[in-house]
Amino acid sequence: AKARHFKWEISNMFWSPDCEEKVVIGINGQFPGPTIRARAGDTIHVELKNALHTEGVVIHWHGIRQIGTPWADGTASISQCPINPGESFTYRFTVDKAGTFFYHGHFGMQRAAGLYGSLIVDVAEGEEEPFKYDGELNLLLSDWYHEAVYAQAAGLERKDDHFQWVGEPQTVLINGRGQFGCTLGDVGDFQREIQRDAKAAVCEDEKKTNCSMILRSECGPFCRDTQCGPVVFDVQPGKTYRLRIASTTSLSALNVQVEGHDVTVVEADGNLVEPFDVSNLDIYSGESYSVLLKTLKEGESPYWISVGVIGREPKTLPALAVLRYVAGSTAQSSSSSLPTTAPPETPTWNDVERSRDFAKKLKARAGAEKPMPTNRRIDMLNIQDMVDGQIKWAINHVSLELPATPYLGAYLYNIQDQVFNTTVLPDTFKSGYDIDKPPQEQPEGVPTNATVVSSQVYTFKHGEVVDVVLQNADMRKDDTSESHPWHLHGHDFWVLGYGKGAYSVDATDPPLNVEDPPLRNTVVLFPHGWTAIRFVADNPGVWAFHCHIEPHLHMGMGVVLAEGMEDGKKLEELRKKVPKEAMMCGKTADDAALAARPITPATPPPPSP
Numbered sequence: 001a002k003a004r005h006f007k008w009e010i011s012n013m014f015w016s017p018d019c020e021e022k023v024v025i026g027i028n029g030q031f032p033g034p035t036i037r038a039r040a041g042d043t044i045h046v047e048l049k050n051a052l053h054t055e056g057v058v059i060h061w062h063g064i065r066q067i068g069t070p071w072a073d074g075t076a077s078i079s080q081c082p083i084n085p086g087e088s089f090t091y092r093f094t095v096d097k098a099g100t101f102f103y104h105g106h107f108g109m110q111r112a113a114g115l116y117g118s119l120i121v122d123v124a125e126g127e128e129e130p131f132k133y134d135g136e137l138n139l140l141l142s143d144w145y146h147e148a149v150y151a152q153a154a155g156l157e158r159k160d161d162h163f164q165w166v167g168e169p170q171t172v173l174i175n176g177r178g179q180f181g182c183t184l185g186d187v188g189d190f191q192r193e194i195q196r197d198a199k200a201a202v203c204e205d206e207k208k209t210n211c212s213m214i215l216r217s218e219c220g221p222f223c224r225d226t227q228c229g230p231v232v233f234d235v236q237p238g239k240t241y242r243l244r245i246a247s248t249t250s251l252s253a254l255n256v257q258v259e260g261h262d263v264t265v266v267e268a269d270g271n272l273v274e275p276f277d278v279s280n281l282d283i284y285s286g287e288s289y290s291v292l293l294k295t296l297k298e299g300e301s302p303y304w305i306s307v308g309v310i311g312r313e314p315k316t317l318p319a320l321a322v323l324r325y326v327a328g329s330t331a332q333s334s335s336s337s338l339p340t341t342a343p344p345e346t347p348t349w350n351d352v353e354r355s356r357d358f359a360k361k362l363k364a365r366a367g368a369e370k371p372m373p374t375n376r377r378i379d380m381l382n383i384q385d386m387v388d389g390q391i392k393w394a395i396n397h398v399s400l401e402l403p404a405t406p407y408l409g410a411y412l413y414n415i416q417d418q419v420f421n422t423t424v425l426p427d428t429f430k431s432g433y434d435i436d437k438p439p440q441e442q443p444e445g446v447p448t449n450a451t452v453v454s455s456q457v458y459t460f461k462h463g464e465v466v467d468v469v470l471q472n473a474d475m476r477k478d479d480t481s482e483s484h485p486w487h488l489h490g491h492d493f494w495v496l497g498y499g500k501g502a503y504s505v506d507a508t509d510p511p512l513n514v515e516d517p518p519l520r521n522t523v524v525l526f527p528h529g530w531t532a533i534r535f536v537a538d539n540p541g542v543w544a545f546h547c548h549i550e551p552h553l554h555m556g557m558g559v560v561l562a563e564g565m566e567d568g569k570k571l572e573e574l575r576k577k578v579p580k581e582a583m584m585c586g587k588t589a590d591d592a593a594l595a596a597r598p599i600t601p602a603t604p605p606p607p608s609p
């Protein structure tokens with residue numbers, strides 16, 4: 001295993017992800033940030049300088065479990081203090097297993113501002129994947145808003161009738177590239193409508209070399225070498241490629257299709273799955289997949305890779321990339337043509353049955369460890385409710401509000417009650433809650449508008465095996481319910497099942513899958529349904545578990561899990577390992593400073609004459 005060192009500077013910069021110039025948060029002048037590539041067992045050292053002038057920053061390593069390094073999880077207010085403008089912080093953690101991951105900002109809505117990149121871990125030296133491939137293509141998917149995240153956040157916080165939802169994104173991006181209001185391929189009426197409304201973009205410098213990729217005249221041209229030029233993947237015929245696909249969208253659920261090619265799913269969230277073939281793949285924010293694609297014979301024309309919105313009524317054009325066949329070793333093919341075919345159509349956005357069927361196809365790869373029996377079940381009712389004039393998302397009627405001091409620091413210095421509300425969160429919600437009614441219209445006996453904003457946590461003894469049943473319900477509007485991708489920090493979990501309506505132990509049909517459930521770190525909760533997962537609380541730390549939709553988390557849709565914090569000895573060990581700079585804020589600032597001070601007494605001042 002190796003130590004891999006990276007030096008990053010994070011700053012605001014002008015960029016044109018979709019041909020419209022805006023400000024993004026970049027790393028070392030790049031958007032998306034640089035790809036981290038490592039092998040399982042390696043240690044990653046990222047020395048990060050915050051060159052933003054007006055806000056702190058943290059980076060979360062999505063899907064990395066941070067075993068024994070909870071302070072490196074990169075969640076502001078939970079695992080560390082934000083790194084102040086001008087200051088540096090070094091993340092040090094082990095990537096313990098192979099897989100397709102990514103990293104992103106986890107303070108405010110910085111992920112939606114473009115702070116993300118890929119993190120790819122290969123198997124350890126000398127080890128092999130149980131499948132073979134000749135090459136890799138990497139697709140980091142995201143969505144992009146023209147409105148600055150500060151305006152988005154402020155809109156979500158407005159009171160009463162002034163609440164301003166972020167709406168659908170302007171553009172879907174593949175590897176940080178997209179074309180606003182414009183599509184490279186021939187499209188249907190709905191898409192033409194969106195296109196007509198939007199401004200056509202032009203190549204930044206048409207005379208630049210390599211501007212060979214002239215696209216549809218009504219909205220182009222786009223040069224391949226501009227920031228919004230389409231992604232073109234060159235492939236050779238008769239080979240197998242591993243497509244690594246990860247989604248760090250702020251809002252959108254996506255569906256990915258490669259025209260003319262079925263793919264075989266082999267990995268989900270860094271875990272091997274029993275291979276299965278699909279013609280298209282759903283991916284929610286926070287998820288990642290690897291699929292194998294077999295290329296066709298020589299002389300094929302180019303094909304579209306299409307990434308469209310599902311789950312919410314789309315107002316955003318599908319993103320398109322090109323799969324270009326090049327013969328033999330002439331990788332720099334002169335061919336500049338786009339596919340002449342119509343891009344594959346995205347499945348109907350609200351076909352939940354189709355999406356649920358896809359989700360249910362995922363099973364652990366044969367031979368994987370089976371889950372152990374559970375000790376505890378927590379039901380988590382997901383609702384949207386009004387609190388003091390603000391629209392909030394809440395779990396069991398508690399909407400998460402993060403404290404100024406990191407929870408982890410509060411435990412390390414034993415000052416929990418100075419930092420957050422220490423009343424533990426309830427393991428269930430009031431029986432009789434009608435999930436088919438909005439919170440303000442609950443039947444008698446069930447509290448209405450009972451939601452509070454709070455910093456409370458769930459606590460777990462080391463080694464507890466915990467089932468969580470996420471329960472979806474009506475939003476504030478009757479008969480409406482949305483899908484939510486839930487992401488757990490610090491662990492993978494088994495996905496035991498998905499169901500419709502209200503969860504009930506007796507009526508669970510089919511029963512929960514404890515035979516071959518897939519391990520994941522993100523799972524979708526479908527509209528008006530439930531999702532059951534199981535995890536082992538064997539990684540002492542304080543971890544977030546939340547909806548990965550950026551505006552929903554901002555509206556309180558998450559919970560905090562304090563795990564193994566009851567063991568004084570373990571806490572003592574942990575305290576010695578945590579970099580003090582991680583806790584130099586809020587109520588832990590003094591303790592951390594004290595602990596960092598050298599034992600040797602300061603030199604006494606010279607005696608006055």
Ligand SMILES: O=C1O[C@H]([C@@H](O)CO)C(O)=C1O
Nearest residue numbers: 165384391475476482552555
């Ligand atoms: O949190 C949300 O708010 C809006 C809507 O419910 C209120 O305008 C929406 O679609 C969300 O997902």
